[in-house]
Amino acid sequence: MRRIQWIVAAALAALTACGGATSPLGGGGDGGGGGGASPVGHVTVGNIFFRSAHNGSQNPAVDTIAAGESVTWTWNAAGSHTVQSTGVPPEIFRNSVVMAGANDTYTVTFRNPGTYSYDCAIHGSAMTGTIVVQ
Numbered sequence: 001m002r003r004i005q006w007i008v009a010a011a012l013a014a015l016t017a018c019g020g021a022t023s024p025l026g027g028g029g030d031g032g033g034g035g036g037a038s039p040v041g042h043v044t045v046g047n048i049f050f051r052s053a054h055n056g057s058q059n060p061a062v063d064t065i066a067a068g069e070s071v072t073w074t075w076n077a078a079g080s081h082t083v084q085s086t087g088v089p090p091e092i093f094r095n096s097v098v099m100a101g102a103n104d105t106y107t108v109t110f111r112n113p114g115t116y117s118y119d120c121a122i123h124g125s126a127m128t129g130t131i132v133v134q
């Protein structure tokens with residue numbers, strides 16, 4: 001059960017966080033804003049790949065941001081895709097839902113430095129990316 005694994009991972013992340021540390025879990029949702037933080041990282045969700053809008057890297061798409069900044073994934077693809085965190089806690093973040101619409105977006109704010117890997121829950125290793133938070 002992937003959902004249960006995620007919950008356990010999130011609980012572990014909370015347990016290992018020091019007092020006063022912010023959660024690595026970002027906001028997000030289908031098209032919602034990032035809660036005030038402007039998107040800095042920008043990744044295109046293609047068919048079938050992730051591509052950094054900054055440097056063109058693809059599978060993995062690698063974006064580097066500063067802690068506290070956000071990454072927005074924008075769908076530009078046929079078919080359904082997701083953004084699924086695949087890192088080891090605490091380098092995890094909240095997964096998107098499955099989306100298929102052109103120009104759908106998903107935004108996550110990364111509060112803690114680390115290397116956050118992700119893939120598409122549907123296409124797995126054919127669609128991968130990494131967010132480096134400094």
Ligand SMILES: [Cu+2]
Binds near residue numbers: 080082120123124127
């Ligand atoms: Cu996909």
